[in-house]
Amino acid sequence: MHTYKRKRLEIVVEKRRAPAILEYLDGEPAITGWTMLPCIGGRGHTGTRLPEGATDALDTVLILVVTTEEVAHRTMAAVLDLLEEFVGVVLMSDVEVARPAHF
Amino acid sequence: MHTYKRKRLEIVVEKRRAPAILEYLDGEPAITGWTMLPCIGGRGHTGTRLPEGATDALDTVLILVVTTEEVAHRTMAAVLDLLEEFVGVVLMSDVEVARPAHF
Amino acid sequence: MHTYKRKRLEIVVEKRRAPAILEYLDGEPAITGWTMLPCIGGRGHTGTRLPEGATDALDTVLILVVTTEEVAHRTMAAVLDLLEEFVGVVLMSDVEVARPAHF
Amino acid sequence: MDVAAANLLSPPVLCFLLGLVAGIVRSDLEIPEAVARALAVYLIFSIGFKGGVELANNGDLGALVPLLLVAAALSLLLPVPAFVLLRLLANVNRIDAGAIAAHYGSVSIVTYVAATSFLQSRGIAYEGFMTAVVAVMETPAILTGLLLARAGQRGALDSRRRWELAHEIFANGSVVLLLGSFAIGFVTGAEGMRRLAPVVTNGFTGLLCFFLLDMGLLVARRFAGFRTMGAGLVLFGVLMPLVGASAGLTAGLFLGLSVGGTALLATLAGSASYIAVPAAMRLALPRANPSLSLSLALGITFPFNLVLGIPLYVAVAERFSGWWEVWRAYLQT
Amino acid sequence: MDVAAANLLSPPVLCFLLGLVAGIVRSDLEIPEAVARALAVYLIFSIGFKGGVELANNGDLGALVPLLLVAAALSLLLPVPAFVLLRLLANVNRIDAGAIAAHYGSVSIVTYVAATSFLQSRGIAYEGFMTAVVAVMETPAILTGLLLARAGQRGALDSRRRWELAHEIFANGSVVLLLGSFAIGFVTGAEGMRRLAPVVTNGFTGLLCFFLLDMGLLVARRFAGFRTMGAGLVLFGVLMPLVGASAGLTAGLFLGLSVGGTALLATLAGSASYIAVPAAMRLALPRANPSLSLSLALGITFPFNLVLGIPLYVAVAERFSGWWEVWRAYLQT
Amino acid sequence: MDVAAANLLSPPVLCFLLGLVAGIVRSDLEIPEAVARALAVYLIFSIGFKGGVELANNGDLGALVPLLLVAAALSLLLPVPAFVLLRLLANVNRIDAGAIAAHYGSVSIVTYVAATSFLQSRGIAYEGFMTAVVAVMETPAILTGLLLARAGQRGALDSRRRWELAHEIFANGSVVLLLGSFAIGFVTGAEGMRRLAPVVTNGFTGLLCFFLLDMGLLVARRFAGFRTMGAGLVLFGVLMPLVGASAGLTAGLFLGLSVGGTALLATLAGSASYIAVPAAMRLALPRANPSLSLSLALGITFPFNLVLGIPLYVAVAERFSGWWEVWRAYLQT
Numbered sequence A, B, C: 001m002h003t004y005k006r007k008r009l010e011i012v013v014e015k016r017r018a019p020a021i022l023e024y025l026d027g028e029p030a031i032t033g034w035t036m037l038p039c040i041g042g043r044g045h046t047g048t049r050l051p052e053g054a055t056d057a058l059d060t061v062l063i064l065v066v067t068t069e070e071v072a073h074r075t076m077a078a079v080l081d082l083l084e085e086f087v088g089v090v091l092m093s094d095v096e097v098a099r100p101a102h103f
Numbered sequence D, E, F: 001m002d003v004a005a006a007n008l009l010s011p012p013v014l015c016f017l018l019g020l021v022a023g024i025v026r027s028d029l030e031i032p033e034a035v036a037r038a039l040a041v042y043l044i045f046s047i048g049f050k051g052g053v054e055l056a057n058n059g060d061l062g063a064l065v066p067l068l069l070v071a072a073a074l075s076l077l078l079p080v081p082a083f084v085l086l087r088l089l090a091n092v093n094r095i096d097a098g099a100i101a102a103h104y105g106s107v108s109i110v111t112y113v114a115a116t117s118f119l120q121s122r123g124i125a126y127e128g129f130m131t132a133v134v135a136v137m138e139t140p141a142i143l144t145g146l147l148l149a150r151a152g153q154r155g156a157l158d159s160r161r162r163w164e165l166a167h168e169i170f171a172n173g174s175v176v177l178l179l180g181s182f183a184i185g186f187v188t189g190a191e192g193m194r195r196l197a198p199v200v201t202n203g204f205t206g207l208l209c210f211f212l213l214d215m216g217l218l219v220a221r222r223f224a225g226f227r228t229m230g231a232g233l234v235l236f237g238v239l240m241p242l243v244g245a246s247a248g249l250t251a252g253l254f255l256g257l258s259v260g261g262t263a264l265l266a267t268l269a270g271s272a273s274y275i276a277v278p279a280a281m282r283l284a285l286p287r288a289n290p291s292l293s294l295s296l297a298l299g300i301t302f303p304f305n306l307v308l309g310i311p312l313y314v315a316v317a318e319r320f321s322g323w324w325e326v327w328r329a330y331l332q333t
């Protein structure tokens, strides 16, 4: 099967911060979509987070975006900017897709 | 640690369509396993999906399959075929594993 | 955006075995963090697992770790060791990050 | 007027409005999905079970068969005016129009539940077997919607897909649960009720309140999508329930149902599914845009019925109940 | 016959059957996992609490100590016939046989709950301290199963693993919850009951119904695995509960328990764990195939007991209750 | 002493202790998150609704306005001593100290609920409008905490962030839910209560028990973090509730509240938020370490109040109630 090269971004952010990121992604016409997955814990520079029962204040999510290399770089910079002092990490990696028009 | 090259497929599909995909994977002897993760939202050509409360009609899942390059290409084609007009994306990327017999 | 090369480990283990893995990761000073995601099913050499209702005995999770190549190799070996006869797989792949000090 | 106020000031409707307000001000108030889904199972089971018990207790089944036939016919036929209205009022493509039409031919169980809760609080009786009507109206509309969407298209569904679809229609979770709990209620009767009453009866209004709180939050989230939807669609969302309810009212009066029963049939015909049909549409018409139909059914028609429609249908049913007998008597003189 | 019908037509068993049917027709009906797990916590807490209150009210503890010892012995010994049967009837390897045997020595709390619910609906009394028996029978079987699986193997568990396992056994969630709620019931007594009764008593049958609905769905999903399992294993799944229940019945009669108590001890001995033991096995015997033991315990033995076993054990207990005294009297003449 | 024992031996507190023990022995006992969150919604809704109904029934609103003003002032001012104590007792940076101070100025709804449950079981009356006080005290502390954390810092919040924060404060889920359910209770009054009582009243203590079981598990998990926290912080965690409660007691006596009302105001002032404020802090002070404030509020102050604080505040309120009148009378002679 012939495949096309794209980039894959993974953004781990606090659930309460996700709408700001998604709003950015939805406003960027070159990005055709995203997928959001729930996390059940994490550790980083701001300490360990585990499920907290009644409060969802510390919940995080992982947002997956597949797009072209150029857009991926631009988006990575923009998202890191949006994160400011907020908690979060952004990862980029290579990915191949079969339907190039889709991404 | 010595590692071996494999391919990693990620398939995002509607939860109601997942059984058809898993059935295919289980029927392909060269595929040794898969892992399914829940999604809590997504956007693509068919619009934005967010959790819908009482109905799970729009839920999506991510199915992860690690296998050899050759099988990965074959599987990607087959899964895209299975998706037909259904909602979904298929991603392929490189991955290294330590126990080659396992995948 | 300038990026730096790192490795990404993905560890699929039974939820009851995750604390042992996280304890190891937390005890390794070179590892700056991890993210844990829930799985809702899987298949491997020990058969198929699907959600089991009242019991969480068969639940699995996916632990994502981003770190340097050297640490990644060391961690992969250590985690496979910890898994012993327990159920689980470990995957390694390439990833790029923007803030090298963070990982 | 009095009826409308009584409805508006009942705890369930107020909880819905609270959820709506919370959603509109973008509060982070949230009912976890897993719990919302369990509450839906609870509500469906409870009305099914209670319907079955009632039928066992007052086994007057004479009126049941014609009623079920009429109800199935309503579900089968209502997608047609819905489809026509959609094509006239709004610029909706064939597939989406068919999908939406299927939602409106089918029924909203929660709307039905809210209506029964309202009738009970007003002391208005209704036939115990109305729950069977709910079950019967859930799925025929799916077929009509599908036919409308596919009419004139090249290939029919291949046999595998057809089988999947038939399965989806008959094994749909809410249909199985409603019929199953109805059967359990019928079989266990008064003794079963004695054992389950604390859960299915005493807890009902309270749990309905929590479910409607969540519905309010979801409806508010749908509001954002209205800007892109256009006035024609929004208009459809309030017009179609009136069309459906009129058909239901007429049928209820014609069948000689009680005031409560007539109001419930109107409510069912005027409501739009958002549990059973959206699920079936993912298999039947995967290319249809699910946001569109959910925004209409959940975002416009559901609140319209809950806040205005139900009391209206009750008031009209009260007003016209008995006319049919009068008219028949008149004709015979 | 009458007993069997009464059991079969009770709402909890009918709900289980509804779930089973829904699962078999592959309906998309679903109770969210989070809610199913919370319901399990609720059921365990409720029976523990009620047992504790009952013990506080009628503090006849004379029979308790011998009963607990016998119960622990049952749990410890029943894996042996289970293991032997498995090796004879089916081609199961040592490790899987040990794991399965552990499940059958231990107990199924939901089966127990269903049995108490059935006894109550029939007005048959049983000792309040039976809940303590449940707690005592949960874990000894794990040790025996582990020994059987490991017998003749090279290395024993290293000390770290042994510690993990001991921890898993004693800090197992359902054991801690059952004993804890038992203690809370005992300490707070009638006053505690007054405050919690609406939840732990009034709501009990209704919530049990929802839990069993989910069990039915899960059991149906297990059915698919039977084709690959072989007739020997299926046979084991119905034979072993009869073996266990016979041992339990004998012990109950021997100890002079009431009819209800004897039936419950038989039910416990005849049931197979699917909450506590599967969790412990993941640490104790990670190589054992969890699908196999769950398919047996959940897919065959649980429905067998729920539908046929419980009324059978009750009927036999009613029939033979008192024989022991008669025999003893006979011997003494 | 008697009061303390009565509190300690009540089912809710025992359930908390059971969760604590289960967590300490690292049992795998777990209440699914989705259910814990739904229980929080239930508890908040229930106290809001009941408060509103009570206000509608005994509409003596004379004392309400001054009480609300004093309560808001308490919430606004208590972060100051908290901040000072933190800087004196422990080596906490400015930002974390500000964040923690905000938690302590605000209130813990579950602690409040446990206190009302305790008062009811003792037959001690309190003002129905106390629920309004809870709502009023939830958020002012966030402002003070933020000011303390940012004092002397370069940039203020930019306007976008300021707007986000204002939104977070006023549209906070628990605030909206509490005020909304209060309004619903007030509007629907006795009739609304009749319909919802089985859920919001009868089920209350039982569901509170399950919630507190989960709280115990969470608190135990927090214990692990104490080693790294230092004695100063732990000391703060028990000292600050006493400071807050003293202020609340004084205010309650001064305002002439009933014994129950005074004890509740003390409980509120002495409690620390772990639902509303942690959420707001993620936006207001994203760099603050959330583990620190949650470990204090949830791990130390909550159990301290639940087990020791509440009975203490009740005992003191009982002891000093009326002193103010006596003193005023004395002054006037």
Ligand SMILES: Nc1ncnc2c1ncn2[C@@H]1O[C@H](COP(=O)(O)O)[C@@H](O)[C@H]1O
Binding pocket: A012, A041, A042, A043, A044, A045, A046, A047, A049, A060, A086, A087, A088, A089, C031, C032, C033, C034, C035, C036, C064, C065, C066, C067, C102, C103
């Ligand atoms: N090295 C890492 N590998 C994987 N996930 C990480 C890593 N560092 C941080 N994270 C994730 O990002 C979240 C925020 O990280 P931080 O902002 O460093 O506290 C953490 O809670 C983790 O979920």
Ligand SMILES: Nc1ncnc2c1ncn2[C@@H]1O[C@H](COP(=O)(O)O)[C@@H](O)[C@H]1O
Binding pocket: A031, A032, A033, A034, A035, A036, A064, A065, A066, A067, A102, A103, B012, B039, B041, B042, B043, B044, B045, B046, B047, B049, B060, B086, B087, B088, B089
């Ligand atoms: N560019 C993308 N990046 C990540 N996920 C995507 C992307 N496009 C689509 N998806 C996912 O695939 C689902 C179906 O996409 P579609 O069929 O295009 O509507 C969406 O709901 C997303 O979860």
Ligand SMILES: Nc1ncnc2c1ncn2[C@@H]1O[C@H](COP(=O)(O)O)[C@@H](O)[C@H]1O
Binding pocket: B031, B032, B033, B034, B035, B036, B064, B065, B066, B067, B102, B103, C012, C041, C042, C043, C044, C045, C046, C047, C049, C060, C086, C087, C088, C089
């Ligand atoms: N080839 C694979 N691709 C993706 N996930 C796998 C694969 N093999 C195993 N897994 C995951 O790892 C878990 C344990 O595998 P195993 O130890 O082989 O039974 C499975 O339940 C899957 O979730």
Ligand code: NA
Binding pocket: D078, D103, D104, D105, D106, D107, D108, D244, D268, D269, D270, D271, D272, D273
């Ligand atoms: Na309709």
Ligand code: NA
Binding pocket: E078, E103, E104, E105, E106, E107, E108, E244, E268, E269, E270, E271, E272, E273
């Ligand atoms: Na057993």
Ligand code: NA
Binding pocket: F078, F103, F104, F105, F106, F107, F108, F244, F268, F269, F270, F271, F272, F273
């Ligand atoms: Na406070």
